[in-house]
Each structure stands twice: as structure tokens, then as C-alpha cells.
Amino acid sequence: MPARTLLLLIALSPRLALAGEAAPDLAAGIGQMLFGLVVVLAVLVGVLWLLKRLGMSRGGAAGGLKVLGAAAVGARERVVMVQVADRVLVLGVAPGRVNALSEFDVSDLPPGDSTGAEGGTPSGGDFSARLQRLLERRQ
Structure with a gap:
């Protein structure tokens, strides 16, 4: 039985190594996504501020x-x-x-x-x- 377990671990070792390398890629992807979200929100706030500054109201007058x-x-x-x-x-x-x-x-x-x-x-x-x-x- 221990020989089968050892063979199974040897067979799965390349896949386990790849799974360990995927964790930093996942963190980098999430970080990049959050950075993109912050940029989009900043652009939105900037455009709304600019519209307010230029006096483009919602049509109240x-x-x-x-x-x-x-x-x-x-x-x-x-x-x-x-x-x-x-x-x-x-x-x-x-x-x-x-x-x-x-x-x-x-x-x-x-x-x-x-x-x-x-x-x-x-x-x-x-x-x-x-x-x-x-x-x-x-x-």
C-alpha cells in the first residue's frame, strides 16, 4: 500500500507544483482587477465633477x-x-x-x-x- 501512495504522489507532483504556482497569478489578477475598478471609479467621479463644474444640471431650470x-x-x-x-x-x-x-x-x-x-x-x-x-x- 505505501508503494501505491508513493507512486501516486510522484505522478501528481507536477500538478501540485503547478497549483502552487497558480496562487501568485491569482493574487496578481485580483490586484489588477481592483486597480482597474479604482481607475474606472476615479474617472467616473472626475467626469461627474466636471459636469457639475460646467453647470450642466439635471434640467431643473x-x-x-x-x-x-x-x-x-x-x-x-x-x-x-x-x-x-x-x-x-x-x-x-x-x-x-x-x-x-x-x-x-x-x-x-x-x-x-x-x-x-x-x-x-x-x-x-x-x-x-x-x-x-x-x-x-x-x-
Whole structure:
């Protein structure tokens, strides 16, 4: 029996030697793959930064549309105030649905309210105060 085991080890020794040499190649391959991943992610971050720097936004101000504010009124429902040209629209936004709640002229806005964060949404307290002032002014 020991002779068979010895013969089996001698027969498998070239394969065992190759398996031992494959381990450094595997580590090098994984290292190369991780390096490539880091390079791709760095290029992606660089391109996104460049687009932001050049001012290519997601289209928030496209066609004269400017979001003046928004407030959540439910889990997936919001009230949004949008300026389109010389009109201000108050919209109810829900999944798959947008309803016009009210419409104002830009001149109806209190001074300083028409300069909201472009494409951004101020905090809910600011928005609700602005909407309340607008409604009081209209009545």
C-alpha cells in the first residue's frame, strides 16, 4: 500500500507544483482587477465633477422652470411651488399624478420669495411660511 501512495504522489507532483504556482497569478489578477475598478471609479467621479463644474444640471431650470420650494405632506406626496415664466404654480405631486392646486402671478409673491434655490428645495418650514404669506396676500 505505501508503494501505491508513493507512486501516486510522484505522478501528481507536477500538478501540485503547478497549483502552487497558480496562487501568485491569482493574487496578481485580483490586484489588477481592483486597480482597474479604482481607475474606472476615479474617472467616473472626475467626469461627474466636471459636469457639475460646467453647470450642466439635471434640467431643473429647463424651459424657464424654477422650483421655488417643496414640502412633504405624506409618505410619497409633496406640495411643490414652481415658477414658470411669470406664473407661480402650486402643484400636488403623488406617484403617477400631478395636480395643479393653485396659480399666482410672480408679482403676487412677497419680495425676496422669487429668488428661491434653483433646482433645490428649502426646508419645509421655509416653504410653508412662503406659501402661507402668498395665500394671505391673495385673499
